[in-house]
Amino acid sequence: MTVTRFAVDLGVLPVALDLGGTFVFALSGAAAGVKHRLDVFGALVLALVAASSGGMVRDVLIGAVPPAALVDWRYLAVSLLAGAVVLLWHSAVERLRNPVQLFDAVGLALFAVSGAHKALAFHVGPLPAALLGMLSGIGGGIVRDLLVAEVPTVLRAEIYAVAALAGAAVVVLGSALGVPSSLATAAGALLCFGLRFMALRRGWRLPVAGEQEPSADAAKTRWRA
């Protein structure tokens, strides 16, 4: 039933990006587990869920079932490895400034571009491909935050979904214009990560509906908390 679907050859680059995104999202999930005092297995489950939700939603939406995260053992291995890294060196991880958000920003960028690539490989049009890239990027963080009863970063935040959409759009545009795939991918991932990182570090944010003025100080405080 699913054999013909897997004839779609993604090439090495998107799979490597996808596995990289899986690794850092799993880091963010395990770090969120440590922050919320989950037990070892709960933190590993959160690592797995954060790492695979975005890609699984993308694969279901383009009809690539069973999703790569279930079929390809490397996704599971990479997630468990990331979980083990955080659990073994959690004191080092906790010394980072907001480790959950930092790993999340890297994963957002990698999944946004790999998601756009995979959607294009499944012959989805340019607008849906960009939206699917965005969804792949933001999906894991949404599920991770929901499970630990936090309002997801994508809603609270500073530039987030818009950064993922920008990164995915660069890949889609590059493909339409015939730019070499690796160049467009690098540009998209850097744009997404750069936007998100500056939003986090500099407190870049959009005005709250109904407020007079955005408070950059408040955002910075939240980020350091």
Add this chain to the structure above:
Amino acid sequence: MTVTRFAVDLGVLPVALDLGGTFVFALSGAAAGVKHRLDVFGALVLALVAASSGGMVRDVLIGAVPPAALVDWRYLAVSLLAGAVVLLWHSAVERLRNPVQLFDAVGLALFAVSGAHKALAFHVGPLPAALLGMLSGIGGGIVRDLLVAEVPTVLRAEIYAVAALAGAAVVVLGSALGVPSSLATAAGALLCFGLRFMALRRGWRLPVAGEQEPSADAAKTRWRA
């Protein structure tokens, strides 16, 4: 891969209802964003998510992937338009009695009937078609409420899922009995909206398990709050 699936012709009516439901659910999402003091982009994301979750779940469950909400640019445009309306006129929106629930009731009715239509067009049986109509109706509100950390209306509430199921069932029955599609659709949507609206305004509700008597006053107070 997905080409044959799109050969299913839904006709103008279900698509118009679906876009209408998308618009009002996006209004409810943006209004919930304003209520929870999200920033502009967070409110737009919530508008998008509330508007597209129900239909995306329905499309995935009947195998219509990629879902219409991703493939057809009008869904995105209508959602962003609704978000912009709320953000520009939020003081007017906030003067409405409980705007989130009011828009939600309209969206519930429109999605329940359009969802039942789409399921029938994909040759799903009568019971699953009614259940899919209900799911399309309640899905967006559930995801919207989860994301802002509220217990979803469908659980807290007064008549809600049962109203969506009734509306969808009218469409399915009408199709089985050969009633003209537009008539059954109008009757189903009115029944669903009417039940939900009366439940909201009159405090109609079902007894709480374990309580002696339902408190209509309490429900009314909640609705006005």
Add this chain to the structure above:
Amino acid sequence: MTVTRFAVDLGVLPVALDLGGTFVFALSGAAAGVKHRLDVFGALVLALVAASSGGMVRDVLIGAVPPAALVDWRYLAVSLLAGAVVLLWHSAVERLRNPVQLFDAVGLALFAVSGAHKALAFHVGPLPAALLGMLSGIGGGIVRDLLVAEVPTVLRAEIYAVAALAGAAVVVLGSALGVPSSLATAAGALLCFGLRFMALRRGWRLPVAGEQEPSADAAKTRWRA
């Protein structure tokens, strides 16, 4: 479109297990509804959602759409029956020690083995089949807990996802080794339920990341609360 997919014959045993799991997960959902003071219909919705989420996620991930929970009326009937049982005899149910978790443990075991069976019937490989069994088992409880704004058991807990994975793995191994299906199924379900039950009753748990020592007393207290 979906006709050929349903040519997959699951046999009597997995369907019976699936319906059994549906019944007990619906009991757990309705009991959670009573515990959180939902009204009658809210408790029934929670029963339905807890009973069908895990299986629907599994069916979507293996491409078995529309999912059995929508297509086969027995799933709906069994869920509503379980909801009615809890609502009619809720005082008896509340006299049980932690009824939500007890029913949840039985459902976890039944869905883990039926999920692994169904995945194997759809020609999924051994690792994804075991993971899909685990997902089928844990899915319903995650959605149930999210909807009533609790951190899901799978994250808070003692042995949970690992029990489901162990039960599903026994079914997959049994199938690979040619062990009679009913024997492997019984062994897998008993292993999963046994692990989970002992974790609940004896306070078996894994260490919290960053703590010196797991506190078995704390776990026992939580379970009795």
